[in-house]
Amino acid sequence: MWLIILAVLSVIMMAGSVFIAYDIMNKEYLPLFREMKRAQKLAQSEVEGELFWLEK
Amino acid sequence: MQIINILLFLILGAYSLAGIITARKIKSTADYYVMSEKAPTLFLVGSLCASYMSAVTMGAGAGMAYSKGPIMMLLTGPLGAWCGMIIAVLFIGRRLKALGCYTLPDFFAKRFSSREVTFIATLIMIVGMLLYGISQLMAAGNILSGVTGMSYGTLIFIFVITLLLFCVPAGMWGVMLTDTLMFIPILIGSLVLCPIIMNNIGVENFTTNLPAVLDNFWTRGGFENRPASWSISQFMVWMMFFACSPMVISRVFPARNDFAVIKACLISVPLIAVMVAMVYITAGAMNVTDTPVPYADAVMVTAYTTQIPGWMGAIGVVAIICAIISTASSLFSIVGFGLSRDLYNISGKLENDTEQNNIKRGRRAQAVVIIFAGVIAYFAPISMYDLSVFASAIFAVGWLPVIFLALVWPRMNSLAAFSGMSVGITSLCIFTLLTNNGVIIWPDWMNLYLLSIILAFLATISMGLFFRPTHQEMDCYYRILNTHLSDLMTKELRLHPGALETLMREYRSTKQMAWTVFILFAAFWLWLLLWLM
Numbered sequence: 001m002w003l004i005i006l007a008v009l010s011v012i013m014m015a016g017s018v019f020i021a022y023d024i025m026n027k028e029y030l031p032l033f034r035e036m037k038r039a040q041k042l043a044q045s046e047v048e049g050e051l052f053w054l055e056k
Numbered sequence: 057m058q059i060i061n062i063l064l065f066l067i068l069g070a071y072s073l074a075g076i077i078t079a080r081k082i083k084s085t086a087d088y089y090v091m092s093e094k095a096p097t098l099f100l101v102g103s104l105c106a107s108y109m110s111a112v113t114m115g116a117g118a119g120m121a122y123s124k125g126p127i128m129m130l131l132t133g134p135l136g137a138w139c140g141m142i143i144a145v146l147f148i149g150r151r152l153k154a155l156g157c158y159t160l161p162d163f164f165a166k167r168f169s170s171r172e173v174t175f176i177a178t179l180i181m182i183v184g185m186l187l188y189g190i191s192q193l194m195a196a197g198n199i200l201s202g203v204t205g206m207s208y209g210t211l212i213f214i215f216v217i218t219l220l221l222f223c224v225p226a227g228m229w230g231v232m233l234t235d236t237l238m239f240i241p242i243l244i245g246s247l248v249l250c251p252i253i254m255n256n257i258g259v260e261n262f263t264t265n266l267p268a269v270l271d272n273f274w275t276r277g278g279f280e281n282r283p284a285s286w287s288i289s290q291f292m293v294w295m296m297f298f299a300c301s302p303m304v305i306s307r308v309f310p311a312r313n314d315f316a317v318i319k320a321c322l323i324s325v326p327l328i329a330v331m332v333a334m335v336y337i338t339a340g341a342m343n344v345t346d347t348p349v350p351y352a353d354a355v356m357v358t359a360y361t362t363q364i365p366g367w368m369g370a371i372g373v374v375a376i377i378c379a380i381i382s383t384a385s386s387l388f389s390i391v392g393f394g395l396s397r398d399l400y401n402i403s404g405k406l407e408n409d410t411e412q413n414n415i416k417r418g419r420r421a422q423a424v425v426i427i428f429a430g431v432i433a434y435f436a437p438i439s440m441y442d443l444s445v446f447a448s449a450i451f452a453v454g455w456l457p458v459i460f461l462a463l464v465w466p467r468m469n470s471l472a473a474f475s476g477m478s479v480g481i482t483s484l485c486i487f488t489l490l491t492n493n494g495v496i497i498w499p500d501w502m503n504l505y506l507l508s509i510i511l512a513f514l515a516t517i518s519m520g521l522f523f524r525p526t527h528q529e530m531d532c533y534y535r536i537l538n539t540h541l542s543d544l545m546t547k548e549l550r551l552h553p554g555a556l557e558t559l560m561r562e563y564r565s566t567k568q569m570a571w572t573v574f575i576l577f578a579a580f581w582l583w584l585l586l587w588l589m
Contacts (some may be wrong), residue, residue: 010581036556042406
């Protein structure tokens with residue numbers, strides 16, 4: 001019985017850890033990617049878009 | 057000579073050689089203290105896991121699982137440590153790395169405009185880590201003298217020489233590399249040999265056909281039928297112990313980049329939980345065997361040497377040695393860095409010194425620390441579990457309130473930090489003395505560590521409300537708020553062509569890896585449940 005509870009708790013904690021890591025990555029990297037995509041749309045080509053972003 | 061002794065000398069010789077060869081990589085201070093921030097995910101996982109698996113896990117913790125019940129232990133310490141490690145790596149370690157810290161006292165020097173605060177923080181680290189490291193050496197001598205046939209003193213001498221050979225010349229490079237190498241036998245010892253031991257004992261003997269005398273053994277309360285409040289307070293204590301443990305946070309500093317840190321955290325934390333679960337359940341299963349265990353801390357040594365064939369048992373004993381030595385090397389390296397860098401930095405001479413002098417001073421400090429610890433361990437063999445717990449508590453009461461508030465509270469100032477650390481350490485010492493002398497008897501829901509942490513938090517917050525931070529402290533607070541590890545990574549990537557692709561590839565692979573680890577972890581527990589129930 002308690003082994004099942006331990007297993008369930010452990011899996012919940014693993015899910016929580018993955019959720020925290022996702023949250024950190026989404027908050028810190030997704031805005032950056034959006035900015036990069038916007039830069040690419042503004043520029044005529046993908047290379048120019050990246051150069052635009054690099055020089056910002 | 058026994059097979060165990062041959063393996064012991066081979067393994068220690070190999071690690072010493074690896075340390076000496078790696079010393080050639082040391083060209084600058086950054087190489088010596090943080091591997092020039094080049095550590096890949098594998099090194100971080102190896103070092104985090106090998107540092108966690110220590111004499112406490114393989115000796116005293118397993119002993120408690122044997123004498124008090126494995127589920128009682130698994131529901132408190134490892135789960136609390138799990139939460140603590142997530143806080144230490146993802147919240148504290150990443151922020152400190154983003155600030156450019158090489159050691160933990162670096163953070164105090166940057167955040168507070170006070171040499172006294174840096175001094176007391178460094179002192180706390182040196183004393184705490186040294187006590188913890190000495191307890192590891194003592195455990196190595198005590199647990200292994202029986203199986204190797206060597207005396208306690210001889211074993212301490214051998215371990216000190218080995219530590220000197222791979223810690224002193226190569227600094228963090230040596231520690232990270234040997235930790236990763238030592239992680240291999242630890243992994244085999246826990247995930248391969250423990251299931252074989254359980255299988256040999258007979259799963260039904262320690263699960264369904266359990267003797268009546270062991271009725272409560274597999275319950276949350278354990279053999280002593282402890283109340284739930286005790287489990288909760290223990291969970292809290294271990295969470296706080298690990299949340300600001302220098303042993304965990306300092307593993308983040310050598311990381312190659314942010315994604316390596318996140319990946320290492322998501323792999324090592326569940327892997328540690330799985331390894332500890334296997335060790336503790338095996339230790340508990342030893343109750344139903346006829347084999348006499350000389351004393352509880354030696355239960356895993358007994359399990360390895362009596363329940364499986366000799367050559368397998370030798371690997372198991374090597375796993376215990378590696379667990380102890382890897383933790384000791386991590387601890388002594390941190391103390392050495394504290395002496396050679398942080399204490400020296402307070403004198404203001406560090407910046408004017410040459411790189412070569414800095415490295416030489418680092419090596420001398422490492423050597424002094426290891427020899428000093430060896431001498432203490434040689435002459436004062438005492439109970440290691442109490443010493444380990446006290447050493448872990450020093451950081452929880454001295455550092456946790458200050459570091460946490462320094463990261464999230466703009467009013468945090470040097471006076472608040474100084475009083476928080478002083479109150480925490482003083483109350484811990486007083487409560488320990490009163491508890492040991494029987495003056496205070498704690499209820500199940502409270503203990504001296506939790507109360508000391510609460511008092512330290514209260515002292516820090518009150519002084520923070522009474523006194524204003526300096527302009528420098530406010531500047532640093534806002535710098536912390538606006539500096540992310542992701543910023544540093546993107547800045548670095550911008551220098552290379554194809555930065556966008558590299559960044560997105562790393563981002564996607566980290567997410568995929570997180571789900572893979574989650575599925576594997578769930579599959580492990582399913583397998584264990586199906587096997588044991």
